[in-house]
Amino acid sequence: MATIVEAPAPAERHSIGLSMKRKEDPRFIQGRGRYLDDIVIPHTLHLALVHSPYPHARIVKIDKTAALALPGVKAVITGEDLVAANLGWIPTFHGYDKQMVLAVGKALFQYQEVAGVIATSREIAHDAAELVEVEYEPLDVVVDPFEARKDETIIRDDRENKTNHIYHWEVGKREETDAALAASDVHINERIEFQRCHPAPLEPCGILADMDRGTGRLTMYLTSQAPHAHRTVVSLVTGIPEDKIRIVSPDIGGGFGNKVPVYPGYVVATAASVILGVPVKWVETRTENLTTTGFARDYHMNVEIGATKDGQITALKVVTVADHGAFDAAADPTKYPAGMFGVVTGSYDFPLAFTELDAYFTNKAPGGVAYRCSFRVTEASYAIERGMDMLAQRLGMDPAELRLKNFVKKAQFPYASPLGFVYDSGDYHLTLEKALARIGYAELRKEQAEKRARGEYMGIGISTFTEVVGAGPSKLFDIMGIKMFDSAEIRIHPTGSGIVRTGARHQGQGHETTWAQIVAEELGLDAQNILVEEGDTDTAPYGLGTYASRSTPVAGGAISLAARKIREKAKKIAAHLLEAAEDDVEWTDYKFALSGVPGKTVTMQEVAFAAYTNPPPGMEPGLEATFYYDPPNMTFPHGAYIAVVDVDAETGETKVRRFLAIDDCGTVINPMIVEGQIHGGLTEGFAIAFMQEIRFDEGGNHLNTNFTEYLVPTSLETPHWETGNTVTPSPHHPIGAKGVGESPNVGSPAAFVNAVVDALSPLGVKHIEMPMTRAKVWHAIADARA
Amino acid sequence: MKINVTINGTAYERDVEPRTLLAYFLREELGLTGTHVGCDSSSCGVCVVVLDGERAVKSCTMFAVMADGHEITTVEGLANGATLHPLQQAFWDCHGLQCGYCTPGMLMTSLVLLKNNPDPSEPEIREALAGNLCRCTGYQNIVKSVQQAARELSAQPVGS
Numbered sequence: 001m002a003t004i005v006e007a008p009a010p011a012e013r014h015s016i017g018l019s020m021k022r023k024e025d026p027r028f029i030q031g032r033g034r035y036l037d038d039i040v041i042p043h044t045l046h047l048a049l050v051h052s053p054y055p056h057a058r059i060v061k062i063d064k065t066a067a068l069a070l071p072g073v074k075a076v077i078t079g080e081d082l083v084a085a086n087l088g089w090i091p092t093f094h095g096y097d098k099q100m101v102l103a104v105g106k107a108l109f110q111y112q113e114v115a116g117v118i119a120t121s122r123e124i125a126h127d128a129a130e131l132v133e134v135e136y137e138p139l140d141v142v143v144d145p146f147e148a149r150k151d152e153t154i155i156r157d158d159r160e161n162k163t164n165h166i167y168h169w170e171v172g173k174r175e176e177t178d179a180a181l182a183a184s185d186v187h188i189n190e191r192i193e194f195q196r197c198h199p200a201p202l203e204p205c206g207i208l209a210d211m212d213r214g215t216g217r218l219t220m221y222l223t224s225q226a227p228h229a230h231r232t233v234v235s236l237v238t239g240i241p242e243d244k245i246r247i248v249s250p251d252i253g254g255g256f257g258n259k260v261p262v263y264p265g266y267v268v269a270t271a272a273s274v275i276l277g278v279p280v281k282w283v284e285t286r287t288e289n290l291t292t293t294g295f296a297r298d299y300h301m302n303v304e305i306g307a308t309k310d311g312q313i314t315a316l317k318v319v320t321v322a323d324h325g326a327f328d329a330a331a332d333p334t335k336y337p338a339g340m341f342g343v344v345t346g347s348y349d350f351p352l353a354f355t356e357l358d359a360y361f362t363n364k365a366p367g368g369v370a371y372r373c374s375f376r377v378t379e380a381s382y383a384i385e386r387g388m389d390m391l392a393q394r395l396g397m398d399p400a401e402l403r404l405k406n407f408v409k410k411a412q413f414p415y416a417s418p419l420g421f422v423y424d425s426g427d428y429h430l431t432l433e434k435a436l437a438r439i440g441y442a443e444l445r446k447e448q449a450e451k452r453a454r455g456e457y458m459g460i461g462i463s464t465f466t467e468v469v470g471a472g473p474s475k476l477f478d479i480m481g482i483k484m485f486d487s488a489e490i491r492i493h494p495t496g497s498g499i500v501r502t503g504a505r506h507q508g509q510g511h512e513t514t515w516a517q518i519v520a521e522e523l524g525l526d527a528q529n530i531l532v533e534e535g536d537t538d539t540a541p542y543g544l545g546t547y548a549s550r551s552t553p554v555a556g557g558a559i560s561l562a563a564r565k566i567r568e569k570a571k572k573i574a575a576h577l578l579e580a581a582e583d584d585v586e587w588t589d590y591k592f593a594l595s596g597v598p599g600k601t602v603t604m605q606e607v608a609f610a611a612y613t614n615p616p617p618g619m620e621p622g623l624e625a626t627f628y629y630d631p632p633n634m635t636f637p638h639g640a641y642i643a644v645v646d647v648d649a650e651t652g653e654t655k656v657r658r659f660l661a662i663d664d665c666g667t668v669i670n671p672m673i674v675e676g677q678i679h680g681g682l683t684e685g686f687a688i689a690f691m692q693e694i695r696f697d698e699g700g701n702h703l704n705t706n707f708t709e710y711l712v713p714t715s716l717e718t719p720h721w722e723t724g725n726t727v728t729p730s731p732h733h734p735i736g737a738k739g740v741g742e743s744p745n746v747g748s749p750a751a752f753v754n755a756v757v758d759a760l761s762p763l764g765v766k767h768i769e770m771p772m773t774r775a776k777v778w779h780a781i782a783d784a785r786a
Numbered sequence: 787m788k789i790n791v792t793i794n795g796t797a798y799e800r801d802v803e804p805r806t807l808l809a810y811f812l813r814e815e816l817g818l819t820g821t822h823v824g825c826d827s828s829s830c831g832v833c834v835v836v837l838d839g840e841r842a843v844k845s846c847t848m849f850a851v852m853a854d855g856h857e858i859t860t861v862e863g864l865a866n867g868a869t870l871h872p873l874q875q876a877f878w879d880c881h882g883l884q885c886g887y888c889t890p891g892m893l894m895t896s897l898v899l900l901k902n903n904p905d906p907s908e909p910e911i912r913e914a915l916a917g918n919l920c921r922c923t924g925y926q927n928i929v930k931s932v933q934q935a936a937r938e939l940s941a942q943p944v945g946s
Contacts, residue, residue, distance in 0.1 A: 028886030029874040031820015031861030038819035202824045202887045253887030286825040508885030676881045679924035707829035715912040715925040
């Protein structure tokens with residue numbers, strides 16, 4: 001089924017495959033986007049939060065007096081107040097734990113929310129937050145999950161089981177895998193860390209909660225990637241019926257997984273609005289964003305691969321310790337506590353595999369969000385792609401050759417992986433061969449050999465990842481019991497324009513354009529006149545939102561199938577207009593045509609008008625449809641990335657000279673938008689590989705509390721990206737699309753690390769942990785030389 | 787404190803609290819919400835406006851009272867009525883934005899760059915934009931956008 005398509009052939013397409021300019025852009029380039037903090041309701045009160053300076057401390061006393069005395073302060077709310085209102089704790093997304101809203105009894109991580117101040121202005125609220133006097137009694141701190149494992153200090157004494165261990169998860173054949181590893185000619189056994197990092201969208205998280213006592217309805221303007229899921233959570237926690245809750249997710253200034261969870265600021269602002277009957281706004285500071293909202297990764301992995309001496313892989317075992325922070329707030333589907341980590345066998349045909357994971361509480365912020373990632377696919381991909389390079393280094397084999405030797409072959413699809421996934425489609429050889437040819441791999445290796453002879457350090461790093469995205473089929477995937485389908489509602493107006501609404505919520509991905517292109521393609525209409533609306537739970541059909549690369553695989557499928565329902569009805573109307581039997585009418589070249597009678601056609605626009613002005617006798621008027629799409633399987637995008645890096649062995653400075661990404665996300669709806677997604681994801685992967693880490697000192701103090709310490713790459717450091725693609729459509733998705741937004745963030749970190757290690761391998765360097773800062777690279781070189 | 791300030795060609799006289807940041811004055815007093823706030827530490831540049839037609843300044847790092855007697859241009863003042871500025875058009879044409887949050891700051895910084903250097907090289911563009919963070923685009927299409935706008939602006943007759 002695979003075909004190489006350099007760019008989709010536009011002549012054959014009406015809309016899908018065209019690089020249509022984005023329909024959402026005019027408002028953004030004119031400064032007329034409407035983000036959360038742009039929404040103003042008169043007489044709104046403002047919330048500021050009080051944070052714990054200690055990572056672990058008993059709360060002895062909270063004195064509100066001075067704060068309440070400041071003119072303009074309306075209320076000071078503590079954890080005890082919320083407990084009295086039955087809002088002290090909220091459930092976490094996958095239901096294994098609950099989470100404090102404001103600290104009750106003790107604070108469990110530095111910057112944890114301890115109290116909230118409601119005042120007439122943002123400034124007064126922040127001033128008053130400084131006046132809330134909290135007396136703490138510091139406790140022993142546990143920052144390392146391997147220390148937490150000893151259970152010497154129990155972090156969560158509210159839980160029945162007095163242990164820091166949260167859960168154990170495993171999949172695969174343990175005994176057979178161990179036996180195969182023991183019997184293998186070559187056996188690598190290496191520790192690989194994926195550091196704690198943070199999505200850090202430029203727009204912080206926030207809420208404007210507006211309880212209208214006149215209508216009895218609570219409207220929450222919320223930076224939400226999943227407005228319907230949030231509405232259901234709010235209803236379950238507060239008991240307010242869902243019809244009395246409206247969540248509006250306005251324009252979102254980047255999400256990357258950070259805007260999936262429910263945060264204490266949301267709950268306190270909402271509670272205050274409900275109690276006071278006035279609107280209450282909370283917009284976090286950058287420091288609050290980096291210190292309290294959903295972090296990502298923090299997986300400590302041990303990777304073992306067995307192989308024959310000529311490089312045939314025989315078994316894979318990955319054992320992980322996961323640091324979840326103070327609450328188990330990771331947003332994963334219920335049946336998958338470690339997310340999609342089971343995709344850790346990657347693109348390779350391992351006959352045997354086993355993976356297990358133990359998660360622990362520590363005195364750090366909670367999270368474990370899917371940062372531009374389908375639930376831990378990034379960690380899994382990094383482990384296997386580093387592991388394969390470590391194996392290649394041990395064997396003295398070219399890493400491209402090792403991969404080509406062990407890839408799952410095209411003929412094996414659909415491929416049942418040893419850890420339980422059924423890969424839908426792929427052509428890994430094709431994608432890597434294309435990447436090798438385009439970058440000039442053989443010439444680069446030659447150049448590298450020449451440079452090595454001169455004592456210069458140049459590295460070539462390959463990553464050939466496979467993702468699993470598009471959660472997901474309802475038999476396997478749910479969040480808090482809600483099945484992970486998604487939905488679309490399409491209405492075609494009498495003059496042939498229309499509106500489509502979905503349960504997804506874009507944050508820059510371009511849905512307002514690509515969804516219009518799908519509808520236009522299916523119905524032969526003009527995408528310019530298809531309005532896309534998302535984010536308002538009063539109008540959008542129910543869906544689980546946008547994260548984990550699920551929009552195109554799930555909501556995109558719903559749009560396509562809703563449009564086809566419209567086309568079925570339209571065909572009946574066309575037959576009526578053509579005065580023919582329905583069986584004699586066919587949909588061809590984006591019109592209805594009477595079989596065998598050239599030139600006798602009816603356009604969708606004509607059908608739309610007739611649906612309202614001249615429907616066939618007995619037919620329900622109108623032209624609209626809703627579809628709830630339960631995908632039959634996940635989709636499995638893949639790619640071959642190659643990084644070329646020069647390393648200055650004296651200073652540890654690295655320079656990414658070239659980076660080529662060949663992606664295969666199945667059918668491409670809008671090549672321009674896909675390329676933009678790749679550029680952005682590669683830049684985030686570059687940041688993780690070289691710059692970013694949320695660090696704590698031994699005392700649990702957070703060391704990256706703003707953008708001067710948690711670095712976002714600027715235009716100066718960011719490399720130039722080269723992109724390309726192959727197209728292996730998903731056999732089960734209505735238009736063959738697989739999802740793409742996260743691939744570059746999943747696939748690229750390993751390419752960067754593989755390149756730097758490859759550069760330094762003549763010195764004996766075997767691994768460097770991310771972020772590969774200049775100092776860390778320098779030390780790796782110094783240690784290797786010592 | 788009383789201030790007199792011209793914003794996008796309109797003169798305003800306002801009484802402001804001395805600690806009010808220019809960014810919040812623009813957003814909350816004048817409703818010009820195209821100027822965003824993103825970091826509190828002068829790092830991200832989503833708040834960049836143009837001071838007296840020649841300097842790109844981070845409006846989160848400037849008090850409103852410091853704008854007294856000055857002219858400020860914000861993203862809302864960039865288009866000429868319904869006609870987009872060549873920079874706006876170029877960002878649209880070249881897919882120079884995704885979530886749009888950094889876009890106003892990128893546009894205003896680029897405006898000053900092209901005023902001072904009508905034909906910048908790619909390294910000069912990257913240098914000029916180094917104070918403006920973007921999490922979505924990877925900057926490559928932003929650079930392309932600025933290059934297109936530079937060509938467009940230099941093709942326009944002088945004085946237009």
